Amino acid sequence: MCAGKLGKFYSMQKVMFNHFNINVSDIERSAEFYERALGLKRVGNLDAPDGSYKILYLGDGNTSFRLELTWLRDKVGKYDLGDNESHLCLTVCGDYGEWRKFHKQMGCVCFENFDMDLYFIEDPDGYWIEILSEGRK
Numbered sequence: 037m038c039a040g041k042l043g044k045f046y047s048m049q050k051v052m053f054n055h056f057n058i059n060v061s062d063i064e065r066s067a068e069f070y071e072r073a074l075g076l077k078r079v080g081n082l083d084a085p086d087g088s089y090k091i092l093y094l095g096d097g098n099t100s101f102r103l104e105l106t107w108l109r110d111k112v113g114k115y116d117l118g119d120n121e122s123h124l125c126l127t128v129c130g131d132y133g134e135w136r137k138f139h140k141q142m143g144c145v146c147f148e149n150f151d152m153d154l155y156f157i158e159d160p161d162g163y164w165i166e167i168l169s170e171g172r173k
């Protein structure tokens with residue numbers, strides 16, 4: 037019953053990705069990892085007046101999509117990532133082999149699938165980030 041109405045609604049509206057959030061245990065350590073491993077840059081921040089949280093936005097300089105790193109003062113212990121089946125995926129430009137070599141030197145490559153021509157890196161909190169070459173969709 038709603039399908040027709042929703043189809044018309046979506047044809048008149050525009051939706052764009054804004055950001056993807058991950059909670060982190062040390063916001064500076066995480067920011068430094070994403071800056072070093074992927075060249076992401078700080079593009080904004082928001083701190084709670086009472087110090088209960090800090091948010092740091094990172095961008096790729098090419099799109100408006102941002103990675104939001106959130107630190108919560110009252111969080112104790114590591115985050116439970118479950119089966120870690122959800123993930124962020126980034127396309128790297130340039131020599132894919134050099135990127136993989138760089139990430140291996142950093143010690144952050146956690147999974148490689150040569151048949152699918154992809155690999156994952158792991159951030160300091162255990163989040164996996166898929167890395168694809170420019171030519172791969």
